[in-house]
Amino acid sequence: MGLFKLLPLLFISFSAATILQNGQIRPNDYRNTTVTARDLSSEPAWVSYPPDAPELSYKGRWDHQYISWWSAPGLKFGFEADSVAISFGNYTSDGVLIAYRVDGQDWLLTNVTANSTHMLVGPRTEGNNLTHPSIHTFEMRVTNWAYGVQIKCVHVSGPAARLIHVPNFPRTMELIGDSLSAGQYATLEGISSYSWGLMYGLGNVEFSITAYPGICLHDKRCYGNLHGQTFQWLKTPDTSGRALEIYGDGPDIPDWDFESHPPADITVINIGTNDNNTANNVTHKDFHDSYIRLIDEVHVRWPASQIIVLSLWEGFGETDNMWIQGGGFVDIIQDVVRSYNNGSLNERGGEGFVHYFNTTGILQHNDIGPLYHPTDVGHIKLASHLMQYIKLTFGWVLDQTGPEVQHDTLYWNDQTSY
Template sequence: MRVLAVALAAALFMFGTTTAAPTVTGNADVVIKNTHPLIHHNGRWDKSPGTWWAGSGFKIRVQDLKELKLKLGEHTTAPLVSLGVSVNYEPFFQVNASEGTNVIPLSNKSVMENTMLPSKPSVVRINVEGWQNNRMNLEEIILNPGAKLLKYTPSKLAFQFIGDSLSAVSVGSGSQGQFLPEGVDQAWTFLTGENFKAEHNVNAQPGAALKDIVSYGNQHGVSYQYFKTEDTGYYYTPDHNYTTPWNFARDQPEPTHIVIHIGANDASQNVTADDFVETYLSFLQRLRKLYLFQPIFIFTPWGWPAADGTVSYYYEGQYQRIVNTRVQSGDIRTYLVDTTGWVTWDDVFPDNTHPNVAGHAKIANLFSKWLEAWGLLPLDSWSTPLSPS
């Protein structure tokens, strides 16, 4: 028994240092360390490793998958973190997890059929749903005996979304303002990525202005925080109340399309139109150093609908001014997305006029049609197949 234990310990140690797919035969669970190269991380993770920003998570491809557990560490949000789980590209469903070992249900019909056919791999995608209370401190992934970790191939399309509460929402009930039951997984940003069978990162902070000012509990604006690993929740996290630069080389694959919808909180904080335009242009200059050739899509505000059918707007004409300035400077890959009329009273929560579940789905479909007219078509299939390689 001692010899077996030593051999097993050695095998588990090797998981973090080899590219071979780990498999343990017999009745022992297959334990995958968080450093294993076949885990595809998306979004932003710190060194613990722990997630920041809504939608950050990981993806794995597993042959003969029957059981899945996550062992989460002490930096996981207490008492729980809400995770979105999708198996075999089925719609995401919510699982609440906490520090310790958590059983992740594989309840989709496609998985139950898949486990009866070991030659067919399964693809599991897991992400944090909230823009706050979103720390998943991943230590180990635990699979059933006989399961085999395979390579996940990222999509050829990769969206980078940047914004505020109109792009990333927290987890909660619809009666609580902009909250959606499944957080960012029901937001137009996330849904657009799904429509195109694309990878998608969402760096959006509710309440934050683009300008680097204190706004609604955010100590920094998105023009500062976007370049950091942590979201603005770092300020309220006792074990992590600092920021570290984000290494953009870790964004794999590199984003192919950049989408920005921001400005509502700048207007609420009385940032002048000229100041906002200057801030936006400086931000775009920094982004261009990261994304040399990618198209950048700049949303105009869809505004704040009212029950009487009217819509109030902010910074009218300024987004066109921003795009015109960029194009005149030679940046012909910056585009204006005019969202006027996209959102009506029926599409928002009445207490604060943020899009509701149906409203976000509507925005995602309208933007998807806009992109198709622009020339970007959804992929025919996901890059990681549900069949043997």
């Protein structure tokens, strides 16, 4: 049996009604948070903030219309209020699942849609039902990598209700990748991915997951994506169908404004699986040159960023009675990393800022799901190893000490005899 290739399915039919988990329908009885104008009028006087209010902090990539892109983008702000509601604009995907929480409480889930308002925090919401502190923090994340939301307005109510700006964390990370990093086929997709587990798990880190299923590193059409990451990483939107509907594939695609956002202290790159598939016909030279180009693009924009390059895993194949892990572009990726550390590319910024992370041995064959992507456990294992690597290599302290990271991954036995 040969080693299988990862075959991303870009144009699958998403459904807010049915999600399969281990072959069974997973309950998704998420709370209905939709409210009407009449519902709002029953509350005390509301104070409304526009999407460009300075109190609002957008996480990940959002465009000038306050439309979210890529995997697990978010919104964060402080508030002093009894209730918080958000109105979503017409570019919000129908039924997109969002995760949200108050302070350090566990994530809550709800489906939102275009041109709707959702009461996400009330007097009884976990965290907000405490009298101390009186000022709370609200976080929201889009769970999916192809869907998104548009923020139209944020509302608060209660005596002297107000929003408060929450300062950014002191550390920033960026992850560039494809479906493996975007969380495709994980239980809750983007917020179940190793990318999420790594960066949220480190704690006190601002981050962006610039990853999309099926995308190649080399700039060419791959599995419906019109461009590779050497092109798309420089742009605000991803390569989704909704991005094409809004911006097309021409000069109207907005560039990402790197200067208006904090530089990444660490950039993780995990890409190349789609390039390595014969269906996309990317040559070794094209892959090598494109990797150099992407690293150069990162280094020009963030000269102080430390770059971690992950080796590719290509799943497992059975040989005799053993499962053997495959790899892709192994020698080429190592050559790319060495070229930044042996003096031959000093004109590109010196030595020592590109690091190689070998994924071999972290995942076993049962850490790969039926659709060729990591299981939730596989994602957690990879995130945990990367966290320790960053701690040991760069001296980062693991600051996350309590708040839930992955949601719906609580597996335990609570029987004393069985």
